[in-house]
Amino acid sequence: MTMDLQSCVTIEKEWDIVKARQLGREVAQKAGFGTVDQARIATAISELARNIYLYTDGGKLCFEIIDNVEQKGISMLSVDNGPGIEDISQVMEDGYSTSGGLGAGLPGVKRLVDQFDIQSEKGKGTEIRAVKWVR
Amino acid sequence: MDLAIDVIDENKKTIVKLSGEIDAYTAPQLKEKLLQLTKIEEHKTIVDLENVGYMDSTGLGIFISALKSTKENNSSIRLVNLQDRVLRVFQITGLDEIFTIHTAIRGGNE
Amino acid sequence: METLKPDAANYQSLLKHYIATQDEHSLYGAEQITKQFIKNNIPPEEIVNLHIQAMAALYPDLPEYFRHSMKFLLETMISYGIAHQEYHTLREQQSELKSEIAVAANMQDTLLATTKPAIDGLDIGVVSVPAHQMNGDYHHFVTGEDGSLGIAVADVIGKGIPAALCMSMIKYSMDSLPERTMRPQTILKNLNRVVERNVESSMFITMFYAQYLPADGKIRYSSAGHEPGFYYNARENRFEEIKAKGLVLGVDPDTDYRQYERVLHQGDMVILLTDGVTECRQGDRFIESEEVLDVIARFSHLQAQDMVDKVYKHFERLQNFRLRDDFTLIVLKKEV
Numbered sequence: 001m002t003m004d005l006q007s008c009v010t011i012e013k014e015w016d017i018v019k020a021r022q023l024g025r026e027v028a029q030k031a032g033f034g035t036v037d038q039a040r041i042a043t044a045i046s047e048l049a050r051n052i053y054l055y056t057d058g059g060k061l062c063f064e065i066i067d068n069v070e071q072k073g074i075s076m077l078s079v080d081n082g083p084g085i086e087d088i089s090q091v092m093e094d095g096y097s098t099s100g101g102l103g104a105g106l107p108g109v110k111r112l113v114d115q116f117d118i119q120s121e122k123g124k125g126t127e128i129r130a131v132k133w134v135r
Numbered sequence: 136m137d138l139a140i141d142v143i144d145e146n147k148k149t150i151v152k153l154s155g156e157i158d159a160y161t162a163p164q165l166k167e168k169l170l171q172l173t174k175i176e177e178h179k180t181i182v183d184l185e186n187v188g189y190m191d192s193t194g195l196g197i198f199i200s201a202l203k204s205t206k207e208n209n210s211s212i213r214l215v216n217l218q219d220r221v222l223r224v225f226q227i228t229g230l231d232e233i234f235t236i237h238t239a240i241r242g243g244n245e
Numbered sequence: 246m247e248t249l250k251p252d253a254a255n256y257q258s259l260l261k262h263y264i265a266t267q268d269e270h271s272l273y274g275a276e277q278i279t280k281q282f283i284k285n286n287i288p289p290e291e292i293v294n295l296h297i298q299a300m301a302a303l304y305p306d307l308p309e310y311f312r313h314s315m316k317f318l319l320e321t322m323i324s325y326g327i328a329h330q331e332y333h334t335l336r337e338q339q340s341e342l343k344s345e346i347a348v349a350a351n352m353q354d355t356l357l358a359t360t361k362p363a364i365d366g367l368d369i370g371v372v373s374v375p376a377h378q379m380n381g382d383y384h385h386f387v388t389g390e391d392g393s394l395g396i397a398v399a400d401v402i403g404k405g406i407p408a409a410l411c412m413s414m415i416k417y418s419m420d421s422l423p424e425r426t427m428r429p430q431t432i433l434k435n436l437n438r439v440v441e442r443n444v445e446s447s448m449f450i451t452m453f454y455a456q457y458l459p460a461d462g463k464i465r466y467s468s469a470g471h472e473p474g475f476y477y478n479a480r481e482n483r484f485e486e487i488k489a490k491g492l493v494l495g496v497d498p499d500t501d502y503r504q505y506e507r508v509l510h511q512g513d514m515v516i517l518l519t520d521g522v523t524e525c526r527q528g529d530r531f532i533e534s535e536e537v538l539d540v541i542a543r544f545s546h547l548q549a550q551d552m553v554d555k556v557y558k559h560f561e562r563l564q565n566f567r568l569r570d571d572f573t574l575i576v577l578k579k580e581v
Contacts, residue, residue: 043323108327192402196447228470229492
């Protein structure tokens with residue numbers, strides 16, 4: 001497996017969400033994603049970045065191209081030092097969203113990508129890794 | 136239909152003026168307000184129902200919990216200005232005998 | 246999306262045809278494709294992309310601004326697409342819940358089942374219909390060893406599942422009362438304690454309990470804050486409200502209930518109901534209790550079961566076939 005260097009964006013202000021989308025889209029383009037999937041990746045990044053912006057004092061989003069023998073894709077890693085998520089099952093439930101209506105939040109991200117993993121510790125922060133493969 | 140809750144605080148006493156309908160949809164906000172007031176020791180709560188044209192059994196349930204709360208907290212609740220339809224609900228359920236109810240707010244000296 | 250491929254060619258040819266002719270035929274074809282898309286769960290952004298591809302194939306030198314505008318549209322569709330998927334999942338969950346509730350409602354029917362007894366000289370009619378799947382009204386018939394008939398009509402505050410759960414408790418408490426205490430006031434006093442101990446402070450139950458003694462044609466009754474029923478005096482051809490004062494169950498554990506008595510004569514009727522009957526609404530207007538009586542009187546010449554069925558049908562129609570509250574009506578007619 002070969003990997004490009006990670007590129008990261010620190011999320012502190014709302015404007016940083018746009019920066020993260022921009023960077024993520026560039027990486028996705030380089031990985032060979034089509035227009036529709038680029039748009040999906042940008043939307044997933046928005047949701048991840050918004051979570052950091054809204055609920056934590058700051059964090060970062062990092063992107064890298066995954067290129068192994070079978071497939072190519074993008075990995076999105078979201079790391080924050082926020083309050084952590086106490087009940088992950090609840091947050092991942094459809095219809096549960098503190099910030100928006102239908103389609104928002106982490107269940108939305110999960111639908112947009114192929115792999116989704118979340119780890120959180122109360123008081124320490126949350127780490128989310130999302131991977132999408134080029135079709 | 137909505138329920139508007141206007142709260143007028145006076146010394147050791149609060150007048151809660153309600154306008155609209157009390158039913159399963161509007162009841163939760165009323166419950167929260169009344170339980171908050173009746174929890175204050177020796178506080179007097181006066182609920183003015185002049186502009187309430189309809190109340191269903193959920194509404195009664197809320198007044199019952201408020202009454203139970205006054206007994207635990209040594210506070211009081213009084214209902215004033217009930218319209219006939221609402222008063223009838225209290226009479227049928229026998230609750231008019233355990234609540235202090237005044238059908239006219241003026242003229243009394245309590 | 247594999248499922249899109251055969252449609253893509255189809256979409257492109259329909260589009261081409263439409264641009265050339267603007268005919269209804271191609272639009273009908275488009276509608277058929279849409280149905281396929283919905284069936285296959287195709288998200289909106291894929292459809293926009295399909296359009297972009299088709300246009301690019303048909304017009305290779307499309308202006309730049311048009312291509313940008315289509316990409317812009319595609320981006321705005323992404324969140325819409327997730328919302329659509331989530332809606333789907335929620336709908337599936339909803340139908341799961343619905344079938345679970347249906348099972349519970351079935352169970353409730355079995356648990357609370359009561360059979361209308363056959364009593365010589367007394368014609369009985371019963372109708373009880375829930376507003377939602379589960380009934381918060383309850384009625385129960387018990388025949389005592391002495392030949393007396395006990396009739397309970399109750400209404401739990403609120404509707405739906407909590408009300409239904411509460412009713413099961415009432416039913417089992419009633420079943421466990423020893424037979425010789427079957428006097429209305431004693432039954433209510435006992436139930437009151439059970440309810441007071443077991444339900445949350447804002448919940449309560451109203452109940453009317455009547456006991457009919459066929460030997461002397463007498464009826465004894467007590468009310469725990471229940472919607473008053475009516476008594477029909479056949480000799481005077483007159484309805485009157487059954488006045489029986491008493492506190493609802495579950496508020497004060499030390500309540501005593503008054504018991505009333507009345508002798509029924511030939512043709513007399515006792516009408517018991519819940520507030521689903523008296524609180525019918527026509528649009529925003531409540532019907533008055535005289536109107537309820539008018540309707541009851543209109544059908545009072547019928548057999549008791551026919552009578553309650555007709556009264557129910559009347560109010561069902563009046564409320565556009567959507568009950569706001571559970572509806573229970575019982576009629577006892579003294580035949581001889």
